[in-house]
Amino acid sequence: MWSSLPSFVAVYPEILLVVVASIMALADRWVKLKDVFAWITIATSVIALIMVFAVEGAVFGNSYAADTYGLFFKMIFLLALIMVTLVSPGYNRMVGIHFGEYYALLMFAVTGMMLMASSKDLILLFLGLELMSLSVYVLAALLYSDLRSLEGAMKYFLLGAFSSAFLLLAITFLYGLTGTTYIDVIAKKVFYPGLADNTALLLSAALFVVAFGFKVALVPFHMWSPDAYEGAPTSVTAFMAVGPKAAGFAAMGRVFIEALYNARVDWVEYLIPLALVTMFVGAILAVVQTNIKRLLAYSSITHAGYAVLGIIAASREGMAATMLYLFLYLFMTIGAFSVVTLFRQKDFLGEEITDYQGLSKTHPWVALVMLIFLFSLVGIPPTAGFIGKFFVFKAAYEAGHHLLVIGAVLASAIAAYPYLRIVMLMYMKEPEKDLAVNVTPYVFAGLIISVVGVLILGVYPEPVINFARTCCAGLIP
Amino acid sequence: MEALLSKLVFLYLAVVLIATSILVITNRNAVHAVLWMLVMFFHQAVLFITLDAEFLAAIQIIVYAGAVLVLFLFVVYMINLRTELKIKNFMDFWPAAILVSIALLILIAKGVGSLKLPSPVGDMTPERILAEGHGKVLGKALFTEHILSFEVVGVLLLVAVLGAIVLTRRIRMKGEEA
Numbered sequence: 001m002w003s004s005l006p007s008f009v010a011v012y013p014e015i016l017l018v019v020v021a022s023i024m025a026l027a028d029r030w031v032k033l034k035d036v037f038a039w040i041t042i043a044t045s046v047i048a049l050i051m052v053f054a055v056e057g058a059v060f061g062n063s064y065a066a067d068t069y070g071l072f073f074k075m076i077f078l079l080a081l082i083m084v085t086l087v088s089p090g091y092n093r094m095v096g097i098h099f100g101e102y103y104a105l106l107m108f109a110v111t112g113m114m115l116m117a118s119s120k121d122l123i124l125l126f127l128g129l130e131l132m133s134l135s136v137y138v139l140a141a142l143l144y145s146d147l148r149s150l151e152g153a154m155k156y157f158l159l160g161a162f163s164s165a166f167l168l169l170a171i172t173f174l175y176g177l178t179g180t181t182y183i184d185v186i187a188k189k190v191f192y193p194g195l196a197d198n199t200a201l202l203l204s205a206a207l208f209v210v211a212f213g214f215k216v217a218l219v220p221f222h223m224w225s226p227d228a229y230e231g232a233p234t235s236v237t238a239f240m241a242v243g244p245k246a247a248g249f250a251a252m253g254r255v256f257i258e259a260l261y262n263a264r265v266d267w268v269e270y271l272i273p274l275a276l277v278t279m280f281v282g283a284i285l286a287v288v289q290t291n292i293k294r295l296l297a298y299s300s301i302t303h304a305g306y307a308v309l310g311i312i313a314a315s316r317e318g319m320a321a322t323m324l325y326l327f328l329y330l331f332m333t334i335g336a337f338s339v340v341t342l343f344r345q346k347d348f349l350g351e352e353i354t355d356y357q358g359l360s361k362t363h364p365w366v367a368l369v370m371l372i373f374l375f376s377l378v379g380i381p382p383t384a385g386f387i388g389k390f391f392v393f394k395a396a397y398e399a400g401h402h403l404l405v406i407g408a409v410l411a412s413a414i415a416a417y418p419y420l421r422i423v424m425l426m427y428m429k430e431p432e433k434d435l436a437v438n439v440t441p442y443v444f445a446g447l448i449i450s451v452v453g454v455l456i457l458g459v460y461p462e463p464v465i466n467f468a469r470t471c472c473a474g475l476i477p
Numbered sequence: 478m479e480a481l482l483s484k485l486v487f488l489y490l491a492v493v494l495i496a497t498s499i500l501v502i503t504n505r506n507a508v509h510a511v512l513w514m515l516v517m518f519f520h521q522a523v524l525f526i527t528l529d530a531e532f533l534a535a536i537q538i539i540v541y542a543g544a545v546l547v548l549f550l551f552v553v554y555m556i557n558l559r560t561e562l563k564i565k566n567f568m569d570f571w572p573a574a575i576l577v578s579i580a581l582l583i584l585i586a587k588g589v590g591s592l593k594l595p596s597p598v599g600d601m602t603p604e605r606i607l608a609e610g611h612g613k614v615l616g617k618a619l620f621t622e623h624i625l626s627f628e629v630v631g632v633l634l635l636v637a638v639l640g641a642i643v644l645t646r647r648i649r650m651k652g653e654e655a
Contacts, residue, residue: 011625018632025639060625101643108636115629127629131636138640169585176592203588 010059010066010118013048013074014111020044021107028100034089037103038442041085044107049078052114062184063121070118072323072471073250076330077113077243081106083334084239086446090438091235091341097142106239109135113247117254122171122181125251129167129215132247133160136240140232152224152231159224163214170207173200174259183259190262201260205267208255209274215248216304219278229297230351234344237293238337241300245307246326252311257319258475264314271312272404278305279411286418291351292340295418296333299377302415303329309392309408313399316476320468321391327464328384328457332376335450339370342437350435353422358431366437367426369447374419376454379412383458391465483527490524493517507553511546518542529603532612 008015024037031037052074058065084106092098112131119125137160141153175181177200178189190201213221229237256267282302289295307329310322343350360367376383389412397405457464497517504510518541525534606614619627 022635061622063623064625101639104639105636105643108632108639111632121623121626123623124626124629127626127633131629131633134633134636134640138636138643141644144644173588173592176594179594198593199591200588203584206584 007059010055010057010064012055013051014114016044016048016051017107017111017114021104021111024100024107025104031100034093034098034100037100038085038089041103041107042082045078045081045085045110049075052078058120062182063124064115064118065120066118067474068471069253069475070114070250072327072468073117073246074114076246076327077110077117080239080242080246080330080334081110083330083338083446083449084235084243086442086449087238087334087338087341088235089442090440091344091443092233094344094346094438095143095233097233102139102142105135105139109139109239109243113243113250116247117250119254120183122174122183122186122255122259125254126164126167126171129247129251130164132244133164133215136236136244139236140228140240142236143231143233146231148227148231149233150231152228155224156228159214159221163211163221166207166214167211170204170211173204173207177201177204183254186259187261190260201263202266205256205260205263206270208252208260209267209270212248212252212255213274216245216252216308217301218274218304218308219281219301222278222282222301225301226294226297229300230291230293234293234337234341237296238334238341241296241333241337242326242330245300245304246330249307249311249322249326252308253319253322253472253475256311257314257472261314261476268312268314271308272401275305275308275312276404276407276411278302278308279408280414283411283415286415289418290353292353292356292422293337293351295353295422296336296340299415299418300333302411303333303377305411306389306392306408309396309401309404312401312404313392313395315395315399316469316472318392318395318399319472319475320465321388321395323468323472324461324465325388325392327468328376328388328454328461331450331453331457332373332383332385335447335454336370336373336377338443338446338450339366339373341443342366342439343435344438345436353425354432355435356422357425357429359426359435362431362435363437369451370426371423372451372454374423376458378416378419381458382455384454384461385458387458387461486527487524490520490527493520494524508550511549511553514549515542515546518546529607530611532615 020040024040028034028037052066052071056066056068056071058067085103088102089098092102109132112128112133112135115128116125116132119128137153137157140156141149143149144153171181174186177198178186180186180189210221212218214224217225229240232240256264260267279302282298282305286295286298286302289298303325307322307325310318310320310325312318313321340351343355356367356370359370372383376385379385379389393405393408396408494517497513497520500513501510501517504513518537522534522537522542525531525537601614
């Protein structure tokens with residue numbers, strides 16, 4: 001009897017996360033010291049990270065593959081989980097949402113992302129996406145006595161549900177065309193004569209673009225993101241800006257690069273205008289923002305526009321560049337949001353950019369750390385942001401999208417203004433008020449990891465890009 | 478004759494499904510909207526029966542018409558909507574929304590029109606499904622081939638329950654503390 005059960009070895013990391021998350025949600029009642037949950041989350045993520053490197057192989061009738069492509073993304077998700085957990089204790093205690101279910105939901109969301117990155121079956125991909133989204137909707141609504149949080153979470157939930165419908169419709173069309181939901185089989189079938197120029201296939205690809213566009217916040221599907229980012233607790237915002245975005249790109253790689261590689265002429269055509277509009281709209285709207293969380297939300301929209309360039313290149317080098325980009329983006333974004341959480345007091349939001357005025361005089365170290373993250377988000381050379389941009393631009397240029405790359409460079413020149421305005425406020429203005437900074441050992445450790453990541457990977461990205469290249473070797477024929 | 482009859486039945490079901498769906502979203506009385514949804518669920522079940530999917534039809538009645546709809550009614554009673562909502566429109570840009578919907582509809586119609594159905598894959602012919610019984614075949618596929626997806630759905634429901642409790646119970650506890 002037992003021998004007929006399939007092997008579950010490949011999903012051990014996911015099982016570990018689900019089990020620990022369930023226990024934490026239950027145990028919250030009896031644990032008085034809530035920091036324990038943060039320790040357990042970090043320990044579990046580290047163990048899962050080791051396990052992810054140890055397991056491999058395709059299981060469940062080839063619907064789930066613990067391959068190297070999934071491995072790279074799982075590394076991103078688990079690192080994001082660790083770093084967000086480091087941000088959480090101090091900030092969450094301040095806003096009153098420090099409890100076991102919070103960490104449990106984070107872990108459930110990461111489980112969904114890991115399933116997305118490794119799924120070889122579109123049904124499983126959809127379920128992973130729903131698991132991730134559902135957890136993040138709840139996390140975004142945690143501050144729900146604050147109307148902003150409620151509004152943001154509601155928008156995120158409604159538009160997310162809407163985009164799920166698009167994803168299902170896209171999967172349905174692909175199923176109708178090929179008779180299967182398995183990515184490997186679809187990839188072979190798209191070769192068949194008469195299928196590649198089928199209108200239904202183009203429609204399916206377009207619907208996939210819409211669905212993933214919502215998840216990674218490409219313009220014009222970005223409407224939810226500034227409100228959701230502003231309203232959500234800042235620790236959750238840091239998670240939302242990195243995790244679901246990277247998971248969206250992982251799914252894009254699975255669907256566009258792996259399943260629909262032979263129809264690339266078509267979906268590249270849909271993605272190019274979206275990428276251009278995303279980069280420019282994100283950059284221009286960031287200029288007028290006065291709330292730092294909204295500003296970083298628009299910044300993350302712009303960054304999604306850059307990261308999609310690697311997918312547009314539709315090459316091994318391009319996919320590797322996107323993966324590298326997301327990996328580097330993890331450190332700078334969570335780092336920047338960690339700095340934002342420092343200023344939160346019980347009765348003070350600390351989210352206006354004018355609050356940062358003269359920070360270099362009152363808190364020189366915090367200002368310096370923020371400066372490093374902002375320079376990295378702009379893409380100034382010794383930091384990781386430059387390396388990420390360089391590789392995606394290079395990949396898109398080599399794939400022949402010259403005008404697109406010129407547009408991207410112009411957009412990143414505009415995008416520099418909002419970040420440099422904060423730098424200017426921090427370093428060239430006199431302080432107006434005395435800000436208290438709420439530094440816990442956790443967030444201190446998190447900031448050190450982010451700064452080290454941004455600076456070291458900015459100078460020496462070679463191991464990561466080589467790892468990314470080997471990781472997506474199996475993806476493209 | 479039989480082919481014509483099944484076409485007529487499908488036509489009737491399709492028209493009713495679309496009409497009731499529109500009624501569900503346009504009706505301002507929440508209870509009426511839920512009842513129209515009930516009509517829609519029953520027709521959907523009949524649609525499944527015409528496709529020889531009797532297990533899905535039973536599930537449709539038991540789970541959707543039986544359980545989900547009752548939950549909807551509970552919600553309607555709990556929020557206590559005695560009078561109809563008098564909000565004119567939830568959104569001001571419905572002309573644009575209708576334009577986009579029509580464009581999408583045309584695109585989908587074009588897509589469906591060009592759809593060339595592939596030759597069947599796998600070993601599940603309609604005859605075999607009829608011989609073995611729909612529920613049995615479905616169960617086998619669900620618990621072998623799609624076991625992981627099945628488990629993930631379980632986790633998904635767990636997260637839904639957890640989220641509902643966190644968002645209601647937690648907030649109430651906070652109110653008691655204050």
